[in-house]
Amino acid sequence: MRTFAFARADSVARAVESQQGDPASAFVAGGTTLLDLVKLDVMRPSRVIDINALPLNTVERLPDDRLRIGALVTNTDLAYHPDVLADHPLLSQAILAGASSQVRNMATTGGNLMQRTRCPYFRDAAAACNKREPGSGCDALHGVNRMHAVLGGSSECVAVHPSDMCVALAAIGATLTLHGPRGEREIEFADFHRLPGTTPYLEHDLDNELIVAVTLAPPLVPLGAAYVKLRDRAAYEFALASAGAMLSLDEELIGEARLALGGVATKPWRCREAEASLAGKRADTAAFEAAADLALADARPLSHNAFKIPLARQAIVRALRDAARRAREDDA
CATH class of the missing domain: 3.30.390.50 (CO dehydrogenase flavoprotein, C-terminal domain)
Incomplete structure (x- = not known):
């Protein structure tokens, strides 16, 4: 594993500021995806910024009956939260269908949104992968592609998105709050993950920003x-x-x-x-x-x-x- 610098952020603004000074840096919370990919030499951050001290670990009911979920709420806490169980059982079911209890105890809401593909060619630094190395090709197109996508693929990439939680968020409907160098903005969840097209290495609609929260649409009734x-x-x-x-x-x-x-x-x-x-x-x-x-x-x-x-x-x-x-x- 390559060496990297390590820093801890004590505020959202400081976390974003730290990233601006080092474009090759990465945020870490639970680390359940990032650390795996660093060990595989797939991700090579020059600096890792720990955001666990940020006040982003609560679930709040808003006046319009939406739920605002902090980016650092763990998958376990979210799946068993009373308001989620009552109003958004689909989200709870999807989270509990994924990973293991140990991983869910560590994995965070924001980290799950940023979860990267399990395509074996992406995770093999010796394979051709346009997502990992733009312009290198896609070995999955003519290789073993049993696990790959039948919807949304392109001639550049057919890697499937792995998250169960994100399937539930897509069905429920949500907005994301992002904090960047120009302050906060909101984006529809449906627009956050990009189709691969000719730029599969651009996976998310992020501009040097940190995910702060996910806000769920009001529930259907009866649900x-x-x-x-x-x-x-x-x-x-x-x-x-x-x-x-x-x-x-x-x-x-x-x-x-x-x-x-x-x-x-x-x-x-x-x-x-x-x-x-x-x-x-x-x-x-x-x-x-x-x-x-x-x-x-x-x-x-x-x-x-x-x-x-x-x-x-x-x-x-x-x-x-x-x-x-x-x-x-x-x-x-």
Whole structure:
């Protein structure tokens, strides 16, 4: 592992200021991704800035009923927070489907947003990877690509986004508060993760900024939510395909639907066309299957991952079915 300088920040402004003076620096909180990649020689920060002392570890209910989540709230604390369990069970389910309890105890909300792909070519410093080394090529395109994306890929990159938590955030809808050299700004969660296009090395809409908070949209009422994660083994494994679904029902008619996918796309994948198709429909298998077909209409398989399309279709139908059942229970 390469050597690097280490500093601790005692304020958000100081953390941002420290980064401006050293563009090759990196923030660290839980470190569950950063330290792995430094050991693999994939990330090479000249300086690591510890932000754990910053006052960003609380969950606050705002007057408009939204929840503001500090960037340093751990995954464990967030998954079991009473307001999250009551209003946003999809977020809790998704977090608990990921990693292990030990990792969740360390991993933070902001760190999860910045989580980098588990593509083996990205994590192998000897492989060609446009995300790690621009212009070097993409070995995944013609290599072993069973785990790679069928949605959102390009001729430059097909690495899948790994986060379960971000799938739930995509479905719920959220805004991010970022602090940079020009002060604070807010950005929609949907706009934060970039598609690879011709610049896969630009993963996030950040301009020398620190994530300060995530603010969740108000919950649906009555709310049914379900996260379905399909993977090679039952625990401590990344998704082959996952679906996060939320529904509100008026008797048996769907009032509003939200749907996002994981394990199959290069970013957390919101399925807006599929959501629109469900509004006003009966909450039944036929409507869910039609929505799944719309969600996957643009899917393009690689040589080893065509199975992900029917697998994702199953995840979508199951998540919508389970969400509808829970919405009925919530309204009972």
